[in-house]
Amino acid sequence: MNDTLEAAPIYSRLAEDLVTLINTGQLRPGERLPSVRTLSQQRKVSATTAVAALRALEMRGLVEARPQSGYFVRASASAAPMPAMTRLSTQARRVGIDTVMVRMIEASGDPGIAPLGAATADPACFPAKRLQRSISSTLRRRPRLLVEYALFAAGTDALRHQIARRYAELGCAVREDEIIVTNGCMEALNLALQTLTKPGDTIAIESPCYYGLLQVIQSLGLKALEIATHPGDGLSVDALEEALQRRDKDPIKACLVSANFSNPMGATMPDAQKRRLVELCERHDIPLIEDDIYGDLQHSGSRPRPARAFDKHHSVLLCSSFSKTLAPGARIGWICAGRRAEEIRMRKFATSIATPALLQDTLADILAAGGYERHLLKLRRAFATQVAQVSAAVCAHFPAGTRITRPRGGLLIWVELPRGIDTLALYDQALAEGVNFAPGPLFSPSGRYRNFLRLNCGRTMTPAIDHALMKLGKLMQRAL
Amino acid sequence: MNDTLEAAPIYSRLAEDLVTLINTGQLRPGERLPSVRTLSQQRKVSATTAVAALRALEMRGLVEARPQSGYFVRASASAAPMPAMTRLSTQARRVGIDTVMVRMIEASGDPGIAPLGAATADPACFPAKRLQRSISSTLRRRPRLLVEYALFAAGTDALRHQIARRYAELGCAVREDEIIVTNGCMEALNLALQTLTKPGDTIAIESPCYYGLLQVIQSLGLKALEIATHPGDGLSVDALEEALQRRDKDPIKACLVSANFSNPMGATMPDAQKRRLVELCERHDIPLIEDDIYGDLQHSGSRPRPARAFDKHHSVLLCSSFSKTLAPGARIGWICAGRRAEEIRMRKFATSIATPALLQDTLADILAAGGYERHLLKLRRAFATQVAQVSAAVCAHFPAGTRITRPRGGLLIWVELPRGIDTLALYDQALAEGVNFAPGPLFSPSGRYRNFLRLNCGRTMTPAIDHALMKLGKLMQRAL
Numbered sequence: 001m002n003d004t005l006e007a008a009p010i011y012s013r014l015a016e017d018l019v020t021l022i023n024t025g026q027l028r029p030g031e032r033l034p035s036v037r038t039l040s041q042q043r044k045v046s047a048t049t050a051v052a053a054l055r056a057l058e059m060r061g062l063v064e065a066r067p068q069s070g071y072f073v074r075a076s077a078s079a080a081p082m083p084a085m086t087r088l089s090t091q092a093r094r095v096g097i098d099t100v101m102v103r104m105i106e107a108s109g110d111p112g113i114a115p116l117g118a119a120t121a122d123p124a125c126f127p128a129k130r131l132q133r134s135i136s137s138t139l140r141r142r143p144r145l146l147v148e149y150a151l152f153a154a155g156t157d158a159l160r161h162q163i164a165r166r167y168a169e170l171g172c173a174v175r176e177d178e179i180i181v182t183n184g185c186m187e188a189l190n191l192a193l194q195t196l197t198k199p200g201d202t203i204a205i206e207s208p209c210y211y212g213l214l215q216v217i218q219s220l221g222l223k224a225l226e227i228a229t230h231p232g233d234g235l236s237v238d239a240l241e242e243a244l245q246r247r248d249k250d251p252i253k254a255c256l257v258s259a260n261f262s263n264p265m266g267a268t269m270p271d272a273q274k275r276r277l278v279e280l281c282e283r284h285d286i287p288l289i290e291d292d293i294y295g296d297l298q299h300s301g302s303r304p305r306p307a308r309a310f311d312k313h314h315s316v317l318l319c320s321s322f323s324k325t326l327a328p329g330a331r332i333g334w335i336c337a338g339r340r341a342e343e344i345r346m347r348k349f350a351t352s353i354a355t356p357a358l359l360q361d362t363l364a365d366i367l368a369a370g371g372y373e374r375h376l377l378k379l380r381r382a383f384a385t386q387v388a389q390v391s392a393a394v395c396a397h398f399p400a401g402t403r404i405t406r407p408r409g410g411l412l413i414w415v416e417l418p419r420g421i422d423t424l425a426l427y428d429q430a431l432a433e434g435v436n437f438a439p440g441p442l443f444s445p446s447g448r449y450r451n452f453l454r455l456n457c458g459r460t461m462t463p464a465i466d467h468a469l470m471k472l473g474k475l476m477q478r479a480l
Numbered sequence: 481m482n483d484t485l486e487a488a489p490i491y492s493r494l495a496e497d498l499v500t501l502i503n504t505g506q507l508r509p510g511e512r513l514p515s516v517r518t519l520s521q522q523r524k525v526s527a528t529t530a531v532a533a534l535r536a537l538e539m540r541g542l543v544e545a546r547p548q549s550g551y552f553v554r555a556s557a558s559a560a561p562m563p564a565m566t567r568l569s570t571q572a573r574r575v576g577i578d579t580v581m582v583r584m585i586e587a588s589g590d591p592g593i594a595p596l597g598a599a600t601a602d603p604a605c606f607p608a609k610r611l612q613r614s615i616s617s618t619l620r621r622r623p624r625l626l627v628e629y630a631l632f633a634a635g636t637d638a639l640r641h642q643i644a645r646r647y648a649e650l651g652c653a654v655r656e657d658e659i660i661v662t663n664g665c666m667e668a669l670n671l672a673l674q675t676l677t678k679p680g681d682t683i684a685i686e687s688p689c690y691y692g693l694l695q696v697i698q699s700l701g702l703k704a705l706e707i708a709t710h711p712g713d714g715l716s717v718d719a720l721e722e723a724l725q726r727r728d729k730d731p732i733k734a735c736l737v738s739a740n741f742s743n744p745m746g747a748t749m750p751d752a753q754k755r756r757l758v759e760l761c762e763r764h765d766i767p768l769i770e771d772d773i774y775g776d777l778q779h780s781g782s783r784p785r786p787a788r789a790f791d792k793h794h795s796v797l798l799c800s801s802f803s804k805t806l807a808p809g810a811r812i813g814w815i816c817a818g819r820r821a822e823e824i825r826m827r828k829f830a831t832s833i834a835t836p837a838l839l840q841d842t843l844a845d846i847l848a849a850g851g852y853e854r855h856l857l858k859l860r861r862a863f864a865t866q867v868a869q870v871s872a873a874v875c876a877h878f879p880a881g882t883r884i885t886r887p888r889g890g891l892l893i894w895v896e897l898p899r900g901i902d903t904l905a906l907y908d909q910a911l912a913e914g915v916n917f918a919p920g921p922l923f924s925p926s927g928r929y930r931n932f933l934r935l936n937c938g939r940t941m942t943p944a945i946d947h948a949l950m951k952l953g954k955l956m957q958r959a960l
């Protein structure tokens with residue numbers, strides 16, 4: 001891609017559209033791209049612009065020119081290969097608090113810094129007006145929602161009904177009375193871990209693993225055992241099984257997994273592996289905690305089922321929230337606590353008494369009215385496009401040898417860089433140049449993944465973001 | 481009081497009005513009550529009704545008839561003496577979860593049961609319409625509040641400014657940047673305890689102590705050391721000092737106190753004792769956690785200062801919320817974390833990421849507009865009246881030898897019954913008869929206070945509530 005930012009917007013938007021077609025599979029490996037003439041007619045751009053767009057794709061390694069025939073999608077489209085399966089030691093580690101995390105999160109709120117750090121979407125992706133209407137009408141119908149003390153409330157009936165209904169449509173049996181509404185997914189995970197473990201216990205987690213979860217583990221005084229995880233298929237059930245058999249002295253007390261579009265890898269466990277995981281935990285009598293916060297965000301096709309759908313004994317604790325899908329500011333999450341519902345309900349009381357009923361019923365109103373599915377469709381398409389666009393820019397700007405995940409849902413990509421590059425060392429320079437990202441070591445209690453990073457694709461792609469990725473690529477080249 | 485409910489409302493409302501005048505000090509001990517003629521003219525009731533009201537007060541021991549002179553307020557008005565200072569063993573205890581608590585709280589939401597259980601006020605006491613207007617205008621001004629992800633947010637600037645401003649007016653120096661907004665006071669207390677202690681640690685608490693706090697202590701695996709507490713003057717600093725000196729092997733790791741209008745006693749520490757407490761904890765290097773949730777609810781005079789006002793080193797962690805004063809359904813609390821602000825902020829992230837910004841700014845809007853003080857004045861008067869009314873009914877209906885606290889703020893009274901009465905044993909019968917209350921043992925990790933109970937005075941006094949207290953009194957008489 002061109003070095004001058006000024007030139008970028010015109011042809012690069014066209015290039016990005018083509019990348020999207022490739023990444024979403026609408027243009028398959030081996031297929032011919034539209035000709036220069038077709039592109040310039042359809043898009044009302046000059047032939048020069050169309051040529052520039054196609055050349056940019058060629059430079060990124062996404063397409064190849066064949067004499068007299070035009071441009072074709074390369075066999076290994078989406079260019080960079082996936083990172084390899086994680087390889088890990090067998091030692092459980094105490095999690096350490098990382099100040100880089102704080103800076104990364106704080107920088108995510110700075111409008112002057114390219115928003116590739118925290119996993120947040122463009123506020124414009126969410127239905128602000130619909131939420132506003134819904135909150136007004138909810139308060140009109142139930143004017144006491146803000147002045148009544150909701151004591152020992154597991155959640156409002158309306159919201160719990162909607163949550164259970166959605167799971168039923170997925171073929172995942174969840175009873176309304178086992179749902180406890182929480183202050184976001186984070187509180188749900190806290191409740192689950194506090195109920196199932198005591199300080200000093202070891203729990204099995206994916207590796208890499210969301211840094212927020214590592215904070216929870218650290219704050220509860222737990223030890224994390226990192227389990228090898230495949231960038232496409234998620235947690236390795238084989239590796240977990242081996243760990244369960246091996247650890248006689250310091251047994252695993254719970255297993256925490258994000259089976260759909262995990263953070264940071266974006267991996268999704270095949271259904272057969274979900275079933276195996278549930279059965280394995282059941283057999284070893286290890287409670288399974290599932291974080292399904294990204295599950296509704298598939299890029300195409302049908303919504304993958306949570307692991308809980310394969311659980312016949314109501315023993316999987318399924319945690320999720322609306323923070324990534326409907327209302328990031330409402331902080332409404334939940335836990336389907338199965339057999340543990342009474343315990344979790346008690347602990348919710350001891351943690352924060354209740355969750356604001358007004359916000360619960362506001363979301364329930366939208367879910368009941370049916371607008372949610374339409375909104376999700378739009379959101380999924382936006383994330384699919386943005387993931388493809390950021391991936392393409394990474395291919396264009398990052399050093400040779402870079403590998404990236406190809407998530408089928410969510411808003412994140414996980415990038416493996418050549419070995420010499422230390423993303424933690426790179427971080428300060430990047431921030432100083434106005435570029436944010438999440439350095440790899442944030443995702444491991446043992447500080448691994450030094451040559452990895454996570455990129456947020458939740459924001460609409462702009463020339464500024466493309467430029468930020470270019471700058472990041474240059475910093476990497478310099479570090480090699 | 482008459483046994484037949486039919487006869488009650490007419491004269492008993494008049495009697496309760498007079499009780500209020502006595503309990504709020506508008507009629508002082510030794511002063512003459514209005515004559516039968518004056519009462520019947522002013523109140524437009526028959527002379528018989530006026531006489532019946534005055535006789536009822538006489539039977540309660542609140543007034544005495546003097547021949548040819550009329551009725552006079554008795555020297556020991558408010559009739560029943562205060563309970564004695566608590567006497568305790570020196571052993572720290574693990575807190576046990578109590579299913580009675582769950583039933584008590586659940587029954588508090590049942591409209592068919594007299595609401596003398598959980599500490600909740602009449603929803604009509606709170607400005608529902610004002611809150612509704614404020615939430616609409618806040619969303620109009622800041623339409624993105626529900627769709628922006630508030631990352632690592634200690635709270636909105638607007639709300640933290642208002643909280644700090646109110647403390648400044650009290651002569652309590654709190655910096656805006658040490659305030660972390662929480663999901664109610666309960667989350668604030670959790671954050672404080674999680675930061676300052678580890679499981680197995682012993683913390684010093686008042687005795688009796690709010691059952692919700694005992695749940696927090698239990699859920700964090702802490703041990704509670706009950707410190708003797710005076711029903712009028714609160715925690716005994718002498719007793720705490722002795723405990724601090726004595727405990728070499730199992731040292732106290734933190735002290736948790738509610739210095740103003742404590743729950744359940746309604747006690748308030750004199751300023752000199754607050755200062756001594758702060759200095760004592762400072763000297764022993766024991767962090768002091770203050771729960772000031774009832775501090776704004778004095779029945780008359782000026783608002784008592786929190787213990788934090790006497791802290792020169794920003795080491796007291798001051799927790800509170802708007803759940804008892806402005807918006808019980810909003811679940812907005814806070815912690816002034818002083819030197820610990822960074823740690824607490826990190827832990828808030830690991831607990832629930834953030835608190836809904838829309839609800840924060842809605843409350844900040846009301847605080848900024850100045851209507852809050854007017855609302856508080858009304859609320860304080862309502863609670864003062866209701867505490868006096870419930871106290872009078874207790875004097876009328878409960879067995880001889882009953883003692884009750886005389887709180888100068890809040891909405892609770894703590895009642896000591898004759899030794900033979902077991903409030904836990906009484907509880908099922910009372911619930912079956914449609915009467916709720918909080919049995920004494922809920923307030924002690926060692927199960928003491930079997931002949932005590934707490935009554936909620938947050939609801940407007942009605943003949944039904946008076947009748948409920950009468951039924952409760954009869955159950956007690958039968959148990960003797």
